[in-house]
Each structure stands twice: as structure tokens, then as C-alpha cells.
Amino acid sequence: MNAHQHAGAAARLEVHVEQKSFSSATGERIDVLRDLHFDVPENRFACIFGPSGCGKTTILRILMGLDGDYGGSVRLPNWPDPRVGAVFQEPTLLPWRSVEQNIRLALPGHRKDANLDLLLEILGLDHLRSFYPGELSLGLARRVAIARALAIEPDVLLLDEPFVSLDQALAQQLRNLLLSVWSERPTTALMVTHDLDEAIMLSDRIIVLSPRPAKVVGVFDITVPRRERDEKARDDLRRSFRKQFLAPEPGS
Amino acid sequence: MMAEEKPLGRPLGRSMGEQAAAPIWMVLLSFAALLVAWQLGATLWPTRSFPPPLLVWQTFLGEMASGDLPYHLAITLWRVAASFLLAMIIGAAIGIFLGMHRRADQFFNPWLILFLNIPALVIIVLAYIWFGLNEAAAIGAVALNKIPNVAVTMREGARALDPRYAEMASVYRFGGFDRFRHILMPQLQPYIAAASRSGISLIWKIVLVVELMGRSNGVGFQINLFFQLFDVAAILAYTLAFVAVMLSIELMVVQPLERTSTRWRRRAA
Ligand SMILES: Nc1ncnc2c1ncn2[C@@H]1O[C@H](COP(=O)(O)OP(=O)(O)OP(=O)(O)O)[C@@H](O)[C@H]1O
Ligand SMILES: [Mg+2]
Numbered sequence: 001m002n003a004h005q006h007a008g009a010a011a012r013l014e015v016h017v018e019q020k021s022f023s024s025a026t027g028e029r030i031d032v033l034r035d036l037h038f039d040v041p042e043n044r045f046a047c048i049f050g051p052s053g054c055g056k057t058t059i060l061r062i063l064m065g066l067d068g069d070y071g072g073s074v075r076l077p078n079w080p081d082p083r084v085g086a087v088f089q090e091p092t093l094l095p096w097r098s099v100e101q102n103i104r105l106a107l108p109g110h111r112k113d114a115n116l117d118l119l120l121e122i123l124g125l126d127h128l129r130s131f132y133p134g135e136l137s138l139g140l141a142r143r144v145a146i147a148r149a150l151a152i153e154p155d156v157l158l159l160d161e162p163f164v165s166l167d168q169a170l171a172q173q174l175r176n177l178l179l180s181v182w183s184e185r186p187t188t189a190l191m192v193t194h195d196l197d198e199a200i201m202l203s204d205r206i207i208v209l210s211p212r213p214a215k216v217v218g219v220f221d222i223t224v225p226r227r228e229r230d231e232k233a234r235d236d237l238r239r240s241f242r243k244q245f246l247a248p249e250p251g252s
Numbered sequence: 253m254m255a256e257e258k259p260l261g262r263p264l265g266r267s268m269g270e271q272a273a274a275p276i277w278m279v280l281l282s283f284a285a286l287l288v289a290w291q292l293g294a295t296l297w298p299t300r301s302f303p304p305p306l307l308v309w310q311t312f313l314g315e316m317a318s319g320d321l322p323y324h325l326a327i328t329l330w331r332v333a334a335s336f337l338l339a340m341i342i343g344a345a346i347g348i349f350l351g352m353h354r355r356a357d358q359f360f361n362p363w364l365i366l367f368l369n370i371p372a373l374v375i376i377v378l379a380y381i382w383f384g385l386n387e388a389a390a391i392g393a394v395a396l397n398k399i400p401n402v403a404v405t406m407r408e409g410a411r412a413l414d415p416r417y418a419e420m421a422s423v424y425r426f427g428g429f430d431r432f433r434h435i436l437m438p439q440l441q442p443y444i445a446a447a448s449r450s451g452i453s454l455i456w457k458i459v460l461v462v463e464l465m466g467r468s469n470g471v472g473f474q475i476n477l478f479f480q481l482f483d484v485a486a487i488l489a490y491t492l493a494f495v496a497v498m499l500s501i502e503l504m505v506v507q508p509l510e511r512t513s514t515r516w517r518r519r520a521a
């Protein structure tokens with residue numbers, strides 16, 4: 001059980017979870033994941049797309065090594081020593097450390113003194129280095145969390161709905177920022193979302209999950225290069241996605 | 253670019269025990285009134301067992317000049333410091349352990365309640381009987397009186413630890429020292445401050461009893477000596493000097509320390 005698989009050398013991310021369940025306070029067993037298998041090719045950006053409460057966060061927690069109580073195996077890029085850049089559902093910054101300290105603390109030993117100027121500038125955080133997280137808006141705190149995940153030059157990037165509960169314009173702006181930093185140095189990335197437009201804008205692959213217990217309903221690969229995904233291309237993608245996995249869009 | 257972002261609510265409340273302080277002239281006036289009342293009482297009821305302030309002051313100067321008071325005061329302060337440190341370290345270790353291990357907590361909780369309720373005097377007597385009339389027994393007995401209190405406060409702190417920070421630290425592979433310094437300590441800081449405050453004020457009272465019963469120096473020993481000589485002026489001189497020193501430590505060390513380490517909380521508007 002829960003053995004991480006050691007064979008193979010590819011820098012891809014593989015998930016094989018036979019089953020994962022929680023027991024509730026009353027002792028009831030809740031099956032959350034069941035026969036869940038998918039992978040993300042090296043340096044590709046994938047989205048997990050599924051209904052609320054289906055077990056998306058649980059998958060990321062397993063990949064982050066925070067939950068070892070499951071049946072199956074997972075494999076992260078650069079196994080057995082993957083460096084994980086994580087963006088949690090909430091920013092999870094240390095309130096008692098400044099923005100810059102929060103980022104630096106996450107850096108691995110040999111990069112503790114790394115130059116963060118470029119990253120902070122792209123993300124529009126350079127004038128906020130010495131601020132405390134309590135002095136930031138949610139959008140800015142999210143940006144710092146993203147900066148922290150990218151600053152460590154991760155082997156794999158795991159993001160749990162990083163743009164949820166932001167207004168659309170701001171979320172869109174942050175998605176663009178994430179894309180521009182990620183494109184500078186692509187890594188294998190897996191992001192949880194329940195926003196289809198977001199998934200279509202960002203991903204090379206969308207992994208569609210069923211309601212709980214979650215298994216993979218299908219995989220939707222997008223081959224159109226990101227910079228060619230204009231309004232019309234996205235419409236087409238959305239339509240073919242819906243045709244494959246969901247009821248047709250009302251009015252179309 | 254930032255205009256559309258809404259400010260985030262403050263995640264944590266204010267530190268405990270914050271209160272508007274009285275203006276300094278009020279404090280001085282209050283002490284002056286006490287002095288006048290004391291002088292009045294001593295004049296109306298002249299007796300050797302209730303000396304006027306001036307006599308106490310003269311005794312104080314005499315004891316200072318002879319070097320007795322500074323010597324005994326220093327010994328007592330050292331005992332306060334040693335037992336305080338000991339009680340904080342051991343109490344915090346026990347409290348944090350219990351706060352993190354529910355089973356152990358359930359098992360040891362009755363012990364904690366028992367120790368909380370053993371009178372200080374009993375612990376002191378037993379310590380002297382079992383370990384002899386020595387410095388280690390004295391300091392250990394004082395610390396032992398305080399450890400259960402510290403443990404209870406720190407257990408509360410450990411229970412309130414936010415697991416999300418520990419998880420973040422584990423994903424980003426913080427080292428042991430970084431976890432201690434940047435994850436654990438800042439979360440426990442208000443509890444450490446609370447335990448220290450009540451710790452200091454309890455300890456400096458118990459130390460005098462320990463000295464009175466089994467040491468041949470220190471403020472407690474001196475007070476016992478003057479008790480036998482019926483020298484109330486000297487007793488008051490020692491007591492007031494000791495209280496003054498403890499209060500200035502509280503005012504000049506403990507409180508500023510508390511203020512600096514909660515700076516990140518106050519800065520937000
Ligand atoms: N520690 C736990 N103990 C018991 N049940 C849990 C625990 N963590 C999650 N669950 C249950 O597992 C299911 C999946 O949770 P999870 O957080 O992975 O969902 P999610 O897809 O991320 O949901 P959302 O879209 O709301 O973020 C939920 O029904 C939840 O109630
Ligand atoms: Mg979730």
C-alpha cells in the first residue's frame with residue numbers, strides 16, 4: 001500500500017490510486033478516490049477538472065506527500081527527490097514573516113541567496129517585499145504564494161484552485177502572470193480547477209473527474225498552442241469539450 | 253492595478269492583556285498618597301512594629317552601604333532567574349508534547365491536575381527532605397511549583413497550532429531549526445508570553461519561602477532573620493527593594509519583549 005513507485009526515469013507525473021477513503025467522525029467510511037489513473041507528460045501543464053467535493057484536493061495532498069494513507073502509487077518527476085512547488089487552496093503564508101522572508105524560507109539551501117528581483121517584478125511584488133501578509137489583499141497574497149512556488153525552481157508545480165474567490169478580471173490577470181512566468185521555465189504542472197474556461201486557457205491536458213468517489217471520466221488533450229488560443233479557438237475547444245463530457249451549452 | 257483587490261481581514265486577534273495604561277502622573281500621585289497614609293498611620297500609632305517611611309529609607313541606605321542588601325538581592329535574583337528558566341523549558345516541553353499527543357494527554361492529565369493542586373509549601377519541604385538543604389533542591393522546588401502552570405498554558409498553545417503551516421513547511425522541506433524558529437515559535441509566542449508573565453510573579457514569591465526554609469542567604473533568609481529580631485524597618489526595606497527590582501524587570505524587559513515580537517500583528521491598519 002501507498003508505496004511510491006521507483007521504476008522508470010521519465011520526468012512525468014503518474015498517479016495510480018486504487019482507493020482512498022476517509023472515515024468520518026461517526027466511523028462511517030467515505031470513499032473519495034477509486035481506480036484513479038492518469039499522467040502528465042514532462043513539462044506539460046495539466047488541469048484536474050471535477051465537481052466540487054469530488055476529491056481534487058485529496059489528490060494533490062497525496063502528491064504533496066501530506067497523506068500517505070491510500071492504496072496505489074504515485075510518481076512525481078525527478079523521483080525519488082522531487083522538489084514540489086505547491087500553491088494551496090488558501091495562500092498559507094506565514095503572517096509573522098514578510099513577503100520576501102516567506103519566499104526565501106521556502107528556497108532550498110543552495111539557493112537561499114538567490115536573486116528574486118526578476119520574479120517579484122514580473123508578479124508585481126517588488127515594492128511589497130517588506131510587507132507582512134496581513135497587509136496584503138487576497139489577490140496579492142495569492143501572488144506571493146505563486147511566487148514562492150516558482151522561486152524554488154520546482155520539478156513539479158501543484159496548484160489547488162489558486163484563483164478561486166477572486167473577481168474575474170483579477171483572476172484573469174493572475175492567470176496571465178502565471179503563464180508568463182511558467183513559460184519562462186516550463187515544469188510539469190498540475191492544477192485543480194472547476195472553471196472550464198480557466199482549464200482551456202492554461203492547459204495542455206484536462207483530466208475530467210467523476211463525482212465522488214472520483215475516477216477519470218476522460219482526458220482532453222489540447223494541441224493548439226497557447227498563444228493561438230484566441231476567442232474563437234477557445235469557443236471551439238469549449239464546444240468540443242462539452243460535446244465529449246457535458247451536456248451541450250444552452251442555446252448552442 | 254491593485255484597485256480592484258479587496259483588503260483581507262486580520263487573521264488573528266490582538267495579544268492578550270492589552271489595556272490603556274494610567275498616565276504617569278497618576279501613578280506617582282497614587283504612590284505619594286500611599287506614603288502620606290503610611291506616615292500618618294505611623295505618627296498616630298507610634299510603635300516599633302510599624303516604622304515610618306523615613307526610618308525604612310534610612311535602613312535601606314544603611315543596608316545598601318554595608319553591601320548586605322545588594323548581595324542578598326543578587327542571590328535571590330539568580331534563584332528567580334534559574335528556576336524561571338528551568339520551569340519554562342521543562343513546562344513548555346511537557347505542555348507541547350501533551351498538546352500534540354491526545355492519548356498521552358488523556359493519560360497524564362490527572363497527574364497534571366494533582367501537581368497543580370499540591371501546595372507550594374509541601375513541594376518545598378519534600379524537596380529539602382529528599383534532596384538535602386542545597387541550592388539544586390531549592391531551585392528545583394521553585395521550578396516544580398511552576399511547571400504544571402506552564403505546561404497547561406503551553407498545552408493550550410500546542411492545541412491551537414495551525415496544521416496548515418506545518419504542512420506548508422513539510423512540502424517546502426523546511427529544516428528542523430527553521431520549523432522551530434519560523435513555524436512553531438511564532439505561533440506559541442503569545443502563550444509563552446502569558447506563561448512567563450504569570451511565571452515570574454509566582455516564582456519570585458515562592459523563592460522567598462524556599463530561602464526562608466532552607467538557605468543561608470537571599471532576601472527570604474534575611475527577612476526571616478529580621479523577623480526573629482523583630483526589625484520591621486529592615487523587613488520593609490528588603491521587601492520594597494525586591495518588589496521594585498521585580499517590577500522594573502517586568503516593565504523594562506518582559507513588556508517591551510512582548511511588544512517587539514507582536515509587531516507584525518499591530519502594523520496592519
Ligand atoms: N480529513 C478528512 N476527513 C474526512 N473526510 C474528508 C477529509 N478530507 C476530505 N474529506 C472528504 O473527502 C471528500 C473530498 O474532499 P476534497 O477536499 O478532496 O474535495 P475537493 O474536490 O477538493 O472539493 P472542493 O472543490 O470543494 O475544494 C469530501 O467529501 C470531504 O468531505
Ligand atoms: Mg479542494
